Amino acid sequence: MSRLPTLITPELQERYTPVGRIVALVGCAVSIAAPFLPWAWSGDALDNMTIAGYPSPLQMIALVLAAIIGGLLIASWLIKPDRLPWRIGWIRGAKAGTFWLLLYIALILVSIAVELGGLVNVVYGGWIALVGAVLVFGGTRFLVPERQPTLASAVAKPWIEILAIVALMAVALFGTAFALNHDDGGSFVSFLAAAGGFIAILFRTGVMSWLTGVSERHRKVLILAAFVVAFLFPFTQNGSDANMSIATQILIFAATAMGLNMVVGLAGLLDLGYVAFLGAGAFTAAVLSRSAFSTVNFHPPFIVVVLISGCVAATLGLLIGSPTLRVSGDYLAIVTLAFGEIFRITMINLDGQAGPNLTNGSNGIPAIPDLSILGFDFGKPHVVFGITLGRFSNYFFLLLFLLALVILVFVRLNASRIGRGWVAIREDERAAEAMGVNVFGLKLFAFAGGAFLAGVAGSVKAHVDVSVTPDQYVFLTSAFLLAAIVLGGMGTVLGVLVGSVLLNLLPEKLRFVADYRLLLFGLLLIIMMRFRPEGLVANQRRQLEFHEEDEELVERVQEELDETGEMREATR
Template sequence: MILGLVGGALLLVSGLLSWSYEPIFGDISIRFWPVSLQIFAMLLGITVLVVALSRSLLAPVIGWFSAGPALLALGIGSTAFAALSLVGVAVQAGGLINANEGVYVALVGALVTLAGGVLARPLVATRDAFTVKAPSTVEIALIAIICAVALAVAAYALGRDDAWVFVLFLVTVGVIGTGLAKAGFFGYVGAAAQRHRHVLTLGAFAAAFLFPFTQDGSEINMSIATGVLIFATTAIGLNIVVGLAGLLDLGYIAFLGAGAYVGAILSGAASSQIDWHPPFIVTALIGGLFSAFLGLIVGSPTLRVSGDYLAIVTLAFGEIFRLTMFNLDGNNGPDLTNGPNGVTAIPNLKIFGFDFGATHTVAGIELSRAANYYLLMLLLTGIFILVFARMNNSRIGRGWVAIREDERAAEAMGVNVFGLKLLAFAGGAFLAGVAGTVKAHYDTSVTPDQYQFLESAFLLAAVVLGGMGTIAGVILGAVVLKLMPEKLRFFSEYRLLLFGLLLVLMMRFRPEGLVASRRRQLEFHEDDEELAEVIEDRNLAIEEETR
């Protein structure tokens, strides 16, 4: 581990040196005053040092800490970070001539760490991290710390205006996360979270609730966060259809649009053609039920087909919905949606006297309009997650999984295949419709162009990328696909290229998704006998705990 210690020390020291002659990225030209990239390098160095020291100090005690693979992952990631930093300095400062000693020291430290990982003597973990237990107070404190760190990471990431700093920060977080995962840390955290599910749920929602209070009234950052939540809640509904029931729906955005149009038409907007303005709770229910009704209409004749044929039919439905909204303009059909102009000037929500369009001050901190809608969507997200979790763990959820695995075998075992398919379509559509009613008020306008096929593709990608059938995975996938384009606008011309490259890499190296269920891990790695044995041991451990 000598090379690991040397590499970590060099990364740590590099953060105290100058990285550029030019005052870029928060002025990284100053020595002994680390900012942005310099701090990231120091974090990587600290992580490498901890892993290197843990090989001899921690691994023999707890038995599950795999320092060798972790050091190799940190070496590869640190090298990529240092090389990308060098490119960023060259681009922003006008050439490599303007790169100072700090970035080169970081590169050398990363390469030394990589060499240490390659030459590290394999040390096989004697215990599976999933089976290790600590006192409950320690595990609860660890979960609380992880939630607090996640909140700090999200707040810092959204606050970065410089795209290079944002990208390199994500690289740093990714490298540290990968290193800890290779060491087995997240296996232990997953086990602790399984034993304290309620603590994890409360901690996650507490961190999400506190997020607006970390943005100092920033409307831009909260607008991005609210858009991410709307996208995530819609993806949770699609996860019922695709992740649980295994039905490939390429027109799901139409259900979100249906709810949005219901919310817009019943909102009291000047361009609305219906003079009835019920309370928003009633409007949300109507929007959800209308979307579910559309799901039943589409599902009844089409769910008797499957696979590629179902995908084509749902794709056609999405386009039919968009074109229908175009034609309901009073010329080609009833005057209901105002045609291509859509419903505009939608007023802000007012629920129980609370005006979501006004700025409110809580504990001396201003909550902007976007923050108000963020908190509303957070409440809806909690409800959606509860519905998804309950259905997933119910007899209905097991029926959906059986249909996804083998439809004919499920039918032979007495599962009502058609009925459960229809329920999945209608249930997912209902959740999307409710989210659409909030989206209409937040966007203040609804037009047919907002609900194109590309949006359905991104929703499906969020489910697949995050991990089909999981809650945390879908939310993480939605965050990645919605946040990245917003923060990397200078890559706008290459957005689809980067998106496609990301999917190719994911399908190659982690086809089960970022956060995958154990069942799907085995499906995609059925030849991995070691993984099968580990998962079997974990299942036995869980069964023993429940007894």
């Protein structure tokens, strides 16, 4: 793994470790005290940082982050490594957290300056917080980090591990609700930096490795907790449809990306026209709906519409895949890109003039009515436990159920012989064919299966969006779907979910830089490809593929594999 060059040599670290620890602890004390001072001249910036003695929520986050870093530094000083059965990365975690603390405070000060019209509006408390963060960051540079943590093999009592999963899910729920309820762009970006700091500390101390092991031992509890957290999310929005509309689009995007992940992440087929399958499902559902602009007089129940939409998209996948999957690499990418454009133009031409009147051409099919399943009207608000759930909250629950089914299909296929065949094709197509793998058949199945999942997602999207037009399904959407998989981590479920959330949430919260959103997105991808090409949430195989030269990573992964094997043997 590539590392940034440093001017602080090991000799300097060893010589100035005591001084560095003192400087870092002083910086932590300053950073903890600074939130009790005013940071901004006016309360119009961020969340009102003008009152002395009463920290705002964003100031409290800085205080907590600084307190955690200080606790790690004190623990590394007082607790001897031989007193614990496992190695914990006290200094590693502190060093990782200091960077994010400095970034967090710097972003807050910049936001205050931008929103109030200059750095003159940053008062003394903000500058003291910045000085404290600089002291912490500089002091920890002289501390020598410990060996790699070994918490991955730590096993606690089952009730403690289950409690840890519940606590983690609760933090994720309230953290997400807190972030979404901040419409201010500066607050949102600053919160992301703070969240990055907490996550970096978990990784560098080894706690995340322990949580990974806990998740493996209590997989059913983790899945249940995640589902409960997602189910409770609409109840944290006080009946607001603003954030729930974003949440529904994220779930639609994630369900669609999961199908593309089957094609790209597992089978290794580069598809740049995948949005056509999503559009096929949406147009099929729109045509079969009871809209006044529908062009056919056939309106089956919604469950039938979902199946028809998926089958139509899968048929298109078979039609485009049969003649084109004989090619691979760049040629396949060009063919699928052309197919995406052909689909959009075809939908425009089905207007009754250039072709049969099926989609109303570029006008599409508007006024698609809301779903009504078993007497439940998704378009009307409902009161549950005294909380009003609006239209998008209703669709959120339906999409949550749909996403659960899509993930189940993906996971089961990935663990089957079919999934192993896809991975073999992705790694080396010729070797897989020589070993008897039906390369063309599995490729075609991946294409059709991924198209089916996209068509199912599109059938719900048509009712959520109320209207369907050809201009909604352009190449840029395919590019974003592919970017979500690459950014999150190809071949993984959690990676696709993370990538989908980031690529849908960030544009909505960064409207204050609307002219530069694509530029920032491009820079983010460049940084990711440079420092973490395997994605944010990558499996060990792909991580080793991209970082074969990193001996420390290879040794750590080998240790984790050995420890996992020993735990499995012990539990038999």
